[in-house]
Amino acid sequence: MEKEPLLMLPGPVPMPERVRAAMMRQAINHRGAEFGAVYADCVRVLKTAFGTQNELFVISGSGTAAMEAAVGNFGRGKKIACLVNGKFGERLYKISQRYGTAIEIGSEWGTPLDLAGLEAALQDGAEVVTLVHNETSAAIKNPAEKVGKLARKYDALFVMDGITSIGGDVVQADAWGADIAVVGSQKCLAAPAGLSAISVSERAWSRIAENRPYYLDLAAYRKSAGSKIMETPYTPAVPLFLALREACLILEEEGLGPRIERHRRLSSSVRAAAEAWGLSLFPTIDSDHAYSNTVTAISIPDGVNDSDFRGTVKKMGIEIAGGQDHLKGRIFRIGSMGAIGAPETLATLAAVQYALVKQGFRLKGDGVMAAAGVLG
Amino acid sequence: MEKEPLLMLPGPVPMPERVRAAMMRQAINHRGAEFGAVYADCVRVLKTAFGTQNELFVISGSGTAAMEAAVGNFGRGKKIACLVNGKFGERLYKISQRYGTAIEIGSEWGTPLDLAGLEAALQDGAEVVTLVHNETSAAIKNPAEKVGKLARKYDALFVMDGITSIGGDVVQADAWGADIAVVGSQKCLAAPAGLSAISVSERAWSRIAENRPYYLDLAAYRKSAGSKIMETPYTPAVPLFLALREACLILEEEGLGPRIERHRRLSSSVRAAAEAWGLSLFPTIDSDHAYSNTVTAISIPDGVNDSDFRGTVKKMGIEIAGGQDHLKGRIFRIGSMGAIGAPETLATLAAVQYALVKQGFRLKGDGVMAAAGVLG
Numbered sequence: 001m002e003k004e005p006l007l008m009l010p011g012p013v014p015m016p017e018r019v020r021a022a023m024m025r026q027a028i029n030h031r032g033a034e035f036g037a038v039y040a041d042c043v044r045v046l047k048t049a050f051g052t053q054n055e056l057f058v059i060s061g062s063g064t065a066a067m068e069a070a071v072g073n074f075g076r077g078k079k080i081a082c083l084v085n086g087k088f089g090e091r092l093y094k095i096s097q098r099y100g101t102a103i104e105i106g107s108e109w110g111t112p113l114d115l116a117g118l119e120a121a122l123q124d125g126a127e128v129v130t131l132v133h134n135e136t137s138a139a140i141k142n143p144a145e146k147v148g149k150l151a152r153k154y155d156a157l158f159v160m161d162g163i164t165s166i167g168g169d170v171v172q173a174d175a176w177g178a179d180i181a182v183v184g185s186q187k188c189l190a191a192p193a194g195l196s197a198i199s200v201s202e203r204a205w206s207r208i209a210e211n212r213p214y215y216l217d218l219a220a221y222r223k224s225a226g227s228k229i230m231e232t233p234y235t236p237a238v239p240l241f242l243a244l245r246e247a248c249l250i251l252e253e254e255g256l257g258p259r260i261e262r263h264r265r266l267s268s269s270v271r272a273a274a275e276a277w278g279l280s281l282f283p284t285i286d287s288d289h290a291y292s293n294t295v296t297a298i299s300i301p302d303g304v305n306d307s308d309f310r311g312t313v314k315k316m317g318i319e320i321a322g323g324q325d326h327l328k329g330r331i332f333r334i335g336s337m338g339a340i341g342a343p344e345t346l347a348t349l350a351a352v353q354y355a356l357v358k359q360g361f362r363l364k365g366d367g368v369m370a371a372a373g374v375l376g
Numbered sequence: 377m378e379k380e381p382l383l384m385l386p387g388p389v390p391m392p393e394r395v396r397a398a399m400m401r402q403a404i405n406h407r408g409a410e411f412g413a414v415y416a417d418c419v420r421v422l423k424t425a426f427g428t429q430n431e432l433f434v435i436s437g438s439g440t441a442a443m444e445a446a447v448g449n450f451g452r453g454k455k456i457a458c459l460v461n462g463k464f465g466e467r468l469y470k471i472s473q474r475y476g477t478a479i480e481i482g483s484e485w486g487t488p489l490d491l492a493g494l495e496a497a498l499q500d501g502a503e504v505v506t507l508v509h510n511e512t513s514a515a516i517k518n519p520a521e522k523v524g525k526l527a528r529k530y531d532a533l534f535v536m537d538g539i540t541s542i543g544g545d546v547v548q549a550d551a552w553g554a555d556i557a558v559v560g561s562q563k564c565l566a567a568p569a570g571l572s573a574i575s576v577s578e579r580a581w582s583r584i585a586e587n588r589p590y591y592l593d594l595a596a597y598r599k600s601a602g603s604k605i606m607e608t609p610y611t612p613a614v615p616l617f618l619a620l621r622e623a624c625l626i627l628e629e630e631g632l633g634p635r636i637e638r639h640r641r642l643s644s645s646v647r648a649a650a651e652a653w654g655l656s657l658f659p660t661i662d663s664d665h666a667y668s669n670t671v672t673a674i675s676i677p678d679g680v681n682d683s684d685f686r687g688t689v690k691k692m693g694i695e696i697a698g699g700q701d702h703l704k705g706r707i708f709r710i711g712s713m714g715a716i717g718a719p720e721t722l723a724t725l726a727a728v729q730y731a732l733v734k735q736g737f738r739l740k741g742d743g744v745m746a747a748a749g750v751l752g
Contacts, residue, residue, distance in 0.1 A: 004402040012403040012614065023399035023615055026380035027388040027562065029695055030569065060570050061437050062611040065591040072589075095590045186403065186611065193406065194436050194570065194613025213448075213589060214471045215441045235438035235562065237570025237613055238388065239399055319405055 005314065008348045009321045010136035010164060010295035012186040012193050013338035015243070019191055022246040023239040030236050036229035038245045043230070045248035046197050048256055049189075050162065050181050051172035056199040057221040058244065060237040063163040063184030066196035068095050069216040070159045070180040073200075074128060075100045076209035081126035081156070083113050083147065086135035087324050088161060096130060109327060110138030110283040110297065115146065122154035129156050134165035137324050139297030139333060140283035141169070141290040148177035157204055163187060163196070167251060168263040168337055169293035179204040185240065188263065188294055190338030191247035194240045250339070263293050266336035266345050269371035270296040273349045276371075277356065278364030282331045297323075297331045304359040306332065312355035318348050342375040381690065384724045385697045386512035386540060386671035388562040388569050389714035391619070395567055398622040399615040406612050412605035414621045419606070421624035422573050424632055425565075426538065426557050427548035432575040433597040434620065436613040439539040439560030442572035444471050445592040446535045446556040449576075450504060451476045452585035457502035457532070459489050459523065462511035463700050464537060472506060485703060486514030486659040486673065491522065498530035505532050510541035513700050515673030515709060516659035517545070517666040524553035533580055539563060539572070543627060544639040544713055545669035555580040561616065564639065564670055566714030567623035570616045626715070639669050642712035642721050645747035646672040649725045652747075653732065654740030658707045673699075673707045680735040682708065688731035694724050718751040 007013055028034055043056050050056065059066050071080065071092070077100055082093035084106040096102035103126060105117040118129065129151040133144045144160055151158035160178035162171050168188030173181040179201040186193035200218060208219060220233035251259060271291060274281055282297035283289070300306055306322055306329045313320055321333040334348060349368050357363060383390055404410055419432050426432065435442050447456065447468070453476055458469035460482040472478035479502060481493040494505065505527040509520045520536055527534035536554035538547050544564030549557040555577040562569035576594060584595060596609035627635060647667060650657055658673035659665070676682055682698055682705045689696055697709040710724060725744050733739060 004404065007403055007405060009405065012405065012611070015403055020400050020402065020615075023568075024396050026396065027383055027391055027568065028380065029383060029385065030388065060613075061441070061591060062613075064610040065437070068590045098587060098590055184611070192399075192403065192613070192615045193611045194616060211474060214444045214474055215437060216591070234440040235388070235560070235569045237436075237438075237568070237616060239396075239568045239615060239619070240570060240613060243615070 003317065006318045006344055006347070008318055008335050008344065010333055010335045011184065011337060013190055013335060014340060015190055015192060016250060016339050018250065019243045019246045022242040025242060028238060030238055031231060033229050035238065035241070036231065038241050039230040039232070041245045042241065042248050045252050046183065049167045049171065049251065050183065050199050052174045052181065052199045054174065054199040054201045055222060055225070056197055057218065057225060058195055058197045058241065059216065060194070060232070060240070061196060062194060063182060063196045064091065065216060066182035066198045067092055067161060068213065069198055069218055070182060071095045071099050071130070072213040072216055073208055073218045074157055074159070074180060074204050076211055078127040079103065079125050080128040080130060081105055081118055081121040082130045083118060083142070085109055085111055085113050085138065085140065085142070086132065087137035088132045088135055088163070092130040092132065092161060110140050112284065112286050112289045113142055115150065118147065118150055122150060122156055127156050128159060130159045132161040133171065134162070134169060134292050134294060136164045136292065136295045137327065138283050139292040139295045140285065141292050143288040144178065145176045146288060152177045157207060164294055164337070167259065169260055173199055185244055188337050189244070189247045189251065191244040192240055194237055195244055262341070263336055265375060266340065267291070267293050267296055269345055269374035270334050270336060270349065272374045273367030273371040274298045276365040276367040277353070294337045295333055295335050297333045299331055300329065301361055304356065304361055309355050309359050312358055313351045316351040318351050320348065320352065345375065346371060379693065382694045382720055382723070384694055384711050384720065386709055386711045387560065387713060389566055389711060390716060391566055391568060392626060392715050394626065395619045395622045398618040401618060404614060406614055407607060409605050411614065411617070412607065414617050415606045415608070417621045418617065418624050421628050422559065425543045425547065425627065426559065426575050428550045428557065428575045430550065430575040430577045431598060431601070432573055433594065433601055434571055434573045434617065435592065436570070436608070436616070437572060438570060439558060439572045440467065441592060442558035442574045443468055443537060444589065445574055445594055446558060447471045447475050447506070448589040448592055449584055449594045450533055450535070450556060450580050452587055454503040455479065455501055456504040456506060457481055457494055457497040458506045459494060461485055461487055461489050461514065461516060461518065462508065463513035464508045464511055464539070468506040468508065468537060486516050488660065488662050488665045489518055491526065494523065494526055498526060498532055503532050504535060506535045508537040509547065510538070510545060510668050510670060512540045512668065512671045513703065514659050515668040515671045516661065517668050519664040520554065521552045522664060528553045533583060540670055540713070543635065545636055549575055561620055564713050565620065565623050565627065567620040568616055570613055571620055638717070639712055641751060642716070643667070643669050643672055645721055645750035646710050646712060646725065648750045649743030649747040650674045652741040652743040653729070670713045671709055671711050673709045675707055676705065677737055680732065680737055685731050685735050688734055689727045692727040694727050696724065696728065721751065722748060
């Protein structure tokens with residue numbers, strides 16, 4: 001078998017061998033003490049990464065399932081203010097439309113959020129606020145703490161999507177007032193795709209909706225997690241839990257602080273490369289917004305064909321991401337997520353640099369050496 | 377590490393090594409041709425096992441998620457007649473209560489369904505009928521074809537839970553008029569827990585609800601599966617898909633007919649053992665209902681303590697199931713599901729026979745030898 005391509009995407013990301021090997025095990029009974037201990041390990045470590053002491057559950061479903069659990073359990077029939085400056089903010093808005101009265105507070109993708117618009121919606125009675133902390137579609141980091149303060153000021157519940165920041169960037173769900181926070185398994189945690197986790201504050205529990213979805217009913221999750229042996233209400237994706245536990249133990253061994261610092265250094269090195277090449281970073285940031293710590297979006301310069309360009313990179317065994325929806329052809333994105341380090345990043349930047357030159361782009365300077373300067 | 381216990385449960389079941397090894401792979405991009413081919417392999421084989429030519433999708437969620445997908449996409453706001461003679465029929469009723477006007481047509485667990493009651497509900501305007509084909513909680517096989525005919529007579533949609541029969545018993549979704557049918561991965565398919573699949577007829581598509589759940593929105597599944605490369609709408613549980621593909625290829629190599637016959641022989645041997653011991657099978661069957669092909673429920677005789685009895689079996693490295701809910705302590709259940717054969721079944725029956733004797737039960741005869749007579 002040919003070597004797998006190196007996935008330098010904003011998820012899924014390469015998994016350490018320990019994580020993959022954990023899935024080889026024979027089936028175990030998910031109503032037993034051993035599975036309960038696996039689940040408990042995941043919860044313990046994830047609470048640290050979330051920055052929360054709230055109850056936390058692992059869902060057998062992707063990040064989108066956790067987003068729906070948030071909105072479906074706590075937004076039903078309510079006025080929901082949805083901050084949108086990228087694809088995943090939009091997704092939370094679309095989910096909210098199915099459960100309540102959703103108000104889109106939109107900005108161009110990758111530009112600062114309309115916080116004044118949010119305050120107006122809150123004054124107008126919005127009871128739930130949704131935010132994507134790290135919007136990978138545009139590689140922008142949104143001001144979660146500020147949004148949390150606004151939500152609290154008007155006594156609204158704050159739903160924070162930390163799918164691509166938790167485990168790779170500073171997240172303080174409790175300090176920021178995130179009543180509900182969610183993460184995905186195949187992003188900064190470097191576990192396989194297919195699981196997500198969600199934390200729920202006491203404040204949120206006291207406002208849980210009457211008519212909830214079934215598979216994603218968090219009251220059922222709470223009941224099952226609270227029994228003698230930790231359980232899930234319905235059959236969990238056991239191999240993925242075994243893998244997530246390994247990924248969590250690796251996070252614990254590395255330490256959350258050093259792990260975030262590693263992500264920071266890697267994404268800084270990618271930004272240094274872009275600057276050296278003379279390429280523009282895509283997001284428009286301000287004092288509230290920052291470049292993402294886990295993915296970098298770079299504008300594609302005139303004359304460079306997106307698919308040929310990424311095709312050249314792929315020929316060298318590396319997959320980077322294009323833009324999504326209307327950003328397709330306008331940006332490319334490089335992940336700095338999970339278990340990767342300097343070797344993967346340098347290889348990727350070298351391949352990108354070669355592909356840019358091959359496309360006829362005149363580099364301002366050597367991005368690979370600039371990145372090495374950050375990493376060395 | 378100690379050897380894993382042998383799971384002789386009505387799911388999860390032991391997985392062949394090929395299936396488990398498939399999960400060791402490095403992460404792959406789920407928006408690529410390779411994943412599309414994996415998904416397509418699963419769909420091709422599952423259609424055969426379902427007995428359907430309808431569209432079929434794999435969901436990253438357990439059988440309960442597929443049940444909710446059925447009801448949530450096709451039952452919203454409708455009158456739903458739910459046939460119940462066990463725990464999973466009850467679950468479909470509970471899910472239906474969250475989406476429409478659910479009518480429970482109940483019988484004692486493990487006794488024949490009330491088909492006259494169903495016809496009355498249909499005459500009274502029920503638009504959807506739900507049925508569990510193989511009710512593992514009571515080890516009874518319900519008359520799916522007859523229910524399908526009744527549903528069609530009154531132009532209702534027929535939702536059939538084939539979670540524990542598909543791949544291990546004869547299922548003819550199309551011939552029986554099952555507009556929606558579902559299966560779980562960790563049952564007769566012998567794949568890991570965490571996936572389910574659902575088939576949808578043209579008739580059902582034409583009646584899809586307006587306001588659907590999001591993660592389980594089958595219109596989104598349809599759109600993504602219909603693109604050039606087969607995709608899922610949201611991030612799928614990739615390692616589980618890789619494992620399910622192997623499990624499906626194994627099913628194809630064995631052949632569906634021989635596989636069903638193997639399940640039939642194994643469950644017959646367990647019933648033969650029970651009869652030889654002088655124990656009663658739990659379900660009450662009639663000309664419409666039969667003993668399950670994939671799990672056998674046996675009444676616990678007076679004087680035998682359920683948990684001590686199963687504890688003795690477990691000491692020998694074998695897990696059998698007790699009863700659920702109000703049947704706890706009244707029955708024990710032995711799975712004949714998935715990839716197991718005569719060795720696992722004979723070992724289990726020997727351990728059970730020993731444990732019965734240890735509990736002071738006076739065997740009428742030698743159940744192990746009776747089972748060997750069926751298997752040899």
